[in-house]
Amino acid sequence: MNSDEINRKIVSRVSALRKSLDISREDLSARLDFDQQKIGRIERSEAICPAWYIVAIADIAGVDPGIFLSDILINSDIDHHTAFLSIILESVPKGQRKHLEAIINLLLDMDTDRTDIT
Numbered sequence: 682m683n684s685d686e687i688n689r690k691i692v693s694r695v696s697a698l699r700k701s702l703d704i705s706r707e708d709l710s711a712r713l714d715f716d717q718q719k720i721g722r723i724e725r726s727e728a729i730c731p732a733w734y735i736v737a738i739a740d741i742a743g744v745d746p747g748i749f750l751s752d753i754l755i756n757s758d759i760d761h762h763t764a765f766l767s768i769i770l771e772s773v774p775k776g777q778r779k780h781l782e783a784i785i786n787l788l789l790d791m792d793t794d795r796t797d798i799t
Contacts, residue, residue, distance in 0.1 A: 696724045747787045
């Protein structure tokens with residue numbers, strides 16, 4: 682699984698959550714103060730899904746943002762984890778670094794757990 686495939690899976694999960702909450706792209710745009718066209722580009726996988734976007738939708742839904750990542754990446758090898766972390770790093774606004782650290786820590790914990798099992 683390459684970084685584009687990982688991004689598509691995450692986008693699919695985030696988009697499905699938004700739809701399950703019955704929130705339109707227009708409503709989400711207003712809630713996040715983020716351009717509706719950019720939301721569309723993210724959801725069509727024309728743009729990388731930024732970590733802050735995952736965290737924002739998870740917050741609206743009242744769920745842990747790690748649910749978007751755990752089953753997608755748990756069976757990937759470390760190279761794919763690294764590729765995904767690169768996607769996140771490139772896409773996170775500087776003001777959202779706190780969220781990035783939480784996601785990276787989750788991924789590192791997942792990798793450590795997997796290593797202990799095998």
